[in-house]
Amino acid sequence: MVLNITDLYQWLALKSEHKSRQLLFATKFLSTTLTDDGRYLSQVRSRLTPISQIKSKYIVDGSGVHNSVLQSLGLGEKPARTGVNIEYEYPIGSNKIDHAILFVGSAVLSGYGWVFPTADGKLRVGVGVIYPDTTASPKTLMESFLNSSDVHRFGLELTGEYTVDAGTIPSIAYDPQLVFGNVIRVGDAANFATPTVGEGIRICMENGSNLGKALGTAIGTKSSEPLKKIRGHLQKEIPNKLSL
Numbered sequence: 644m645v646l647n648i649t650d651l652y653q654w655l656a657l658k659s660e661h662k663s664r665q666l667l668f669a670t671k672f673l674s675t676t677l678t679d680d681g682r683y684l685s686q687v688r689s690r691l692t693p694i695s696q697i698k699s700k701y702i703v704d705g706s707g708v709h710n711s712v713l714q715s716l717g718l719g720e721k722p723a724r725t726g727v728n729i730e731y732e733y734p735i736g737s738n739k740i741d742h743a744i745l746f747v748g749s750a751v752l753s754g755y756g757w758v759f760p761t762a763d764g765k766l767r768v769g770v771g772v773i774y775p776d777t778t779a780s781p782k783t784l785m786e787s788f789l790n791s792s793d794v795h796r797f798g799l800e801l802t803g804e805y806t807v808d809a810g811t812i813p814s815i816a817y818d819p820q821l822v823f824g825n826v827i828r829v830g831d832a833a834n835f836a837t838p839t840v841g842e843g844i845r846i847c848m849e850n851g852s853n854l855g856k857a858l859g860t861a862i863g864t865k866s867s868e869p870l871k872k873i874r875g876h877l878q879k880e881i882p883n884k885l886s887l
């Protein structure tokens with residue numbers, strides 16, 4: 644799925660606009676503890692305000708590869724294998740708008756590279772490698788690719804101002820344990836991204852939404868049954884998706 648990420652995040656945030664919710668921007672979750680009354684007391688810090696505390700019955704860990712909440716509670720660790728990616732976005736120029744390229748081999752050992760046109764007139768060129776299978780820096784591989792004859796061989800025109808996006812995703816098998824009492828993990832924090840090509844957006848959105856609905860029902864009915872059911876549902880669904 645090739646998407647405009649900023650528009651997608653704004654669209655996702657708007658989906659809860661009519662609900663009672665508070666968005667805390669530029670705010671970092673620091674830690675949480677389970678208190679005697681079975682609730683969680685979490686510390687957060689923003690750029691503008693000092694550390695503040697939030698008390699909650701449930702916590703959803705959607706912190707991606709960081710597993711911030713699970714780590715804080717000693718319930719999980721950062722994944723041992725990760726996909727480390729870098730992507731440059733160029734003006735589309737004379738590049739073909741209906742051609743995508745995937746490349747493997749000596750240019751990106753222990754990973755792969757990609758070239759995707761976007762719907763808004765850009766060309767994304769990226770490489771991703773698996774750590775610790777390699778220690779090669781994706782940025783170095785990207786620069787070598789850009790300076791190589793492959794650019795010409797693939798018929799690419801990579802000129803003009805470009806933006807850089809980089810990040811890390813888990814690259815380990817799906818683990819069906821999603822619910823730890825009143826702590827639930829979703830998305831990359833639950834290794835939803837496929838280990839084969841690192842595609843995560845569609846799976847994280849779909850299953851995050853299903854988990855959110857199950858949590859809503861659990862809160863409304865004061866029963867943990869909906870969360871137990873969704874775990875079984877995802878256990879069947881996700882391995883099927885991974886084998887597609």
Ligand SMILES: Cc1cc2nc3c(=O)[nH]c(=O)nc-3n(C[C@H](O)[C@H](O)[C@H](O)COP(=O)(O)OP(=O)(O)OC[C@H]3O[C@@H](n4cnc5c(N)ncnc54)[C@H](O)[C@@H]3O)c2cc1C
Nearest residue numbers: 671672706707709711728810811830831836842843844847
């Ligand atoms: C360069 C790159 C290209 C990709 N391309 C594609 C693609 O083309 N198609 C596709 O399907 N997938 C792609 N992926 C994978 C996809 O982006 C992920 O699978 C998906 O974003 C996972 O969503 P998520 O919300 O679970 O985690 P994330 O998108 O990682 O979001 C987690 C958020 O939590 C925040 N966070 C972490 N710790 C804390 C903390 N302590 N306090 C506050 N916030 C915290 C992070 O800053 C981040 O914003 C790509 C990934 C990368 C890195």
